[in-house]
Amino acid sequence: MILPVSKTPLAAMAAEAWQDMYRGFRDVDFWVRLAYFDLVLRYRRTSFGPWWVVVTTALSVGSLGLIFSLVMHQNPAKYLPYLASGIILWQFISLCITISCDTLEKYAETINNTRTDYSRFILRLIGYHVLILAHNLTIFVVVAVIFKVDFLVMLPLFALGMILVMINLYWIGMLVALLSARFHDVTQVIQAAMSLLFLITPVFWHKQVLGKFAYLAVFNPLVHLLDVVRDPLLGQVPSALTYEALIGMGAAGLILVFLLLTFKRRLIPFWV
């Protein structure tokens, strides 16, 4: 039975929202395959495929590494692995967030012509960027081998970190996708915010340079998203606070997205 939004029982709308999110996670096969398809199709007619992204990332890591180790008087052996992991992971996180903004618009035709789950579009996007990240991480591996950083010891922690990051990117992606489908300005706001956040997040500089203001960094959620995967790569254990923050953010974010979907899900075809 299909009822108007105003007359549909709340429980039914909550069930729809839950189904949307749950099926998204359950059909891993679906979005992993589509993400892989997206990657293959995107680079089908190039000779180097996704390695072109690696070349671009390697160039920015190389040039930034060179300049900043001179400007900031850093020891390249310590600084380059830090910078390489930072840039690569930041790129992953920020692309997932900024590209989520356009995702519902991108699939407008599908949304307007079939009954579909919305979460799978975001998961497909995250899947795609995980694959790109996997390529980019080879840069870090090369840097780590050259400068003898033991990244293998903490590999399980890295995997755990990736899961936490993906869960958080999922709700952030859903949130910004829904908001920017409804309010087109949000896309611009997010893009501007991400380039600002790149500067105020310790991606290419160390938290320690903040001196007595270093504690301020804990209020930046992106610091935790970055640290939980970067620290293990550099052979360190992320702080307990980082885990707490990410679990808390993840839980709160998923609830927020669930509530948004409960109340607004059926209006999404009108937005895009």
Place this chain on the structure above:
Amino acid sequence: MPVPGLEPPIRVEAVSLSLDYPVFDSQSQSLRNKVTRFGLGGLVQRDTRVVSVRALDGVSFRLSEGDRLALVGENGSGKSSLLRVLAGIYPPSSGFLRLRGRVSALLSTGLGMEMDATGRENILLCGLAMGVTRQEILGLSPEIAEFSELGTFLDLPVRTYSSGMALRLSFSIASAIAPDILLIDEVIGIGDRKFYEKAQRRLLGLLRQTQVIVMASHDCELLRGFCNKALVLQNGRCMITSDVEDAIALYEKT
């Protein structure tokens, strides 16, 4: 087949369905509007109500097993909106709708089609986009491939196809899935004459397997051949629900 003396079960029941389609232009869609309304309180008195278009206005009908409903009406009369409400894409603004069975909607050809993927890959992609499971579409794909008659072209990217060939492929995919309730929007010229006739036959076959069909089209011949009931829409209002001849006569008169 309906048992004599027994009414066939009702599959679709719509009771005074209305749809107000909210239009979000840059004014109402922009965040600034919300922010200024929020921040400046009563200072800025701007009309920020969402403009909406009444796409459907009190449409009621009932379809039993075996019914084929033709939706007739001018462009913008609400045919597509009604199909989208039936498909569960748009929520009605008032009234209610009851559907029994698996619903499938062919509202747009080439949904989920990727130009750089091969025809064979697109069978999977389009199937997934239409909400069919992977196992199901993989099971159907040899039959789809055969029906499309694209042969070795199936291993080439769809980019290299002529528009007729691409349409042929998407029709073959879309018509391979037999639901209980099928919603079709404008089945128009599919490929060359030979394929068109084949497509017609397939559509007939599909229609036979399907319990209920709702079809919007301007092709009166097609509707006469397929449908046993008709609904004429004008400005979202239901003008008449009757047999097809009367409806087409009414539609052609206006």
